[in-house]
Amino acid sequence: MGNYNVGDMIRLSRIANGMTQEELSEGVCSVETLSRIENGKHKVKSDTYRQLMEKMYQITEKNYAVCVSRDMELIEEREYFEDDMAKHDFEKADFYMEQMKKLVGKDASTQRYIRRESTFLDYYMQRITAEQLVEALEELAEEVVPQYKKFLDSDVIYPFREQEITLLKRLAVAYGRIDEYPKSIKICEMLLRSLREGYMAEWEIEELSIAANLSKYYGAVGEYCKSMELCEYVLPKARKHAYAYVLYFILFDKVFRTLRSTTKGVVSGHHHLLKKVDENFDLIRRASVVTKALPCVKTAVLYKTKARNSVQLQAGASSSGQYFAFLLHSSFPHKSRLRFHLF
Numbered sequence: 001m002g003n004y005n006v007g008d009m010i011r012l013s014r015i016a017n018g019m020t021q022e023e024l025s026e027g028v029c030s031v032e033t034l035s036r037i038e039n040g041k042h043k044v045k046s047d048t049y050r051q052l053m054e055k056m057y058q059i060t061e062k063n064y065a066v067c068v069s070r071d072m073e074l075i076e077e078r079e080y081f082e083d084d085m086a087k088h089d090f091e092k093a094d095f096y097m098e099q100m101k102k103l104v105g106k107d108a109s110t111q112r113y114i115r116r117e118s119t120f121l122d123y124y125m126q127r128i129t130a131e132q133l134v135e136a137l138e139e140l141a142e143e144v145v146p147q148y149k150k151f152l153d154s155d156v157i158y159p160f161r162e163q164e165i166t167l168l169k170r171l172a173v174a175y176g177r178i179d180e181y182p183k184s185i186k187i188c189e190m191l192l193r194s195l196r197e198g199y200m201a202e203w204e205i206e207e208l209s210i211a212a213n214l215s216k217y218y219g220a221v222g223e224y225c226k227s228m229e230l231c232e233y234v235l236p237k238a239r240k241h242a243y244a245y246v247l248y249f250i251l252f253d254k255v256f257r258t259l260r261s262t263t264k265g266v267v268s269g270h271h272h273l274l275k276k277v278d279e280n281f282d283l284i285r286r287a288s289v290v291t292k293a294l295p296c297v298k299t300a301v302l303y304k305t306k307a308r309n310s311v312q313l314q315a316g317a318s319s320s321g322q323y324f325a326f327l328l329h330s331s332f333p334h335k336s337r338l339r340f341h342l343f
Helices: 006-016 021-025 031-038 046-055 072-086 090-103 108-124 130-144 146-151 162-177 181-195 203-220 224-240 244-263 270-293 297-317 319-328
Strands: none
Touching: 006 021, 006 031, 006 046, 021 031, 021 046, 072 090, 072 108, 090 108, 108 130, 108 162, 130 146, 130 162, 146 181, 162 181, 162 203, 181 203, 203 224, 203 244, 224 244
């Protein structure tokens, strides 16, 4: 059943489907038993769990997009693939993907996993366009988690599973690639509402990457205050969990949003602006330190260069902006070790 609080999963699913305990328990168990299961006072049997979830038209494991196999060679190839994808070494990842395609059997879950991962790989390898990426992921989402759309504009909490969250996160990223930021925002907001119910073990880790992406999407549509609030929310949590990737991106994102807000008049006053400039340089310095912990040096350098160029373009708005541009091009420590207590 995965690392979930089963009682919460059943309760949230029932409420999301507009069912009473009497309606859900009928033909499966007593109302009292269901109530105890939802409150965590009764251990649910696998068959009972499956019957309850199927009554709510929940997608069962057979519809997941996950690589499951007794073939150790396939599992090993998957591990190599995921490691290279994390490092943005797409050439190597492409090799292992081809190996997996040769080994995959008839298991539907594994086949969906291959479709999901190969689609993003094809995009990074420039074999498909961003529009084709969106189309492919939308089609897969309709198979794996067809009910997600009705919760996009709703306050109702739906307990998405790990594989469903992974797919929807990818879809949000894909929408961002074609500048459909409002769609990205809706998906991320929906996932955060769901995760914050705490039905999934280690949900805070999953929350961080979604919140970091959401901060970027808010900034893209000019919601700088919301973006900054998320940056402030994510930073201490990223420090707590030593999540280097999120630390790095959220530090730079905070710099962008602060500078953007100054040019848009959200932050005003010369003295206050100079203070923000000094704060931003400190953020850049710390983000530079964090890059030392990233597994892919090429990616770290790429994003650092992108950050410098982006800020430089915005720096002409004021004399303090020019000062910030000068600071930004100052040298960083060459042999800095990652020390999370700096943040």
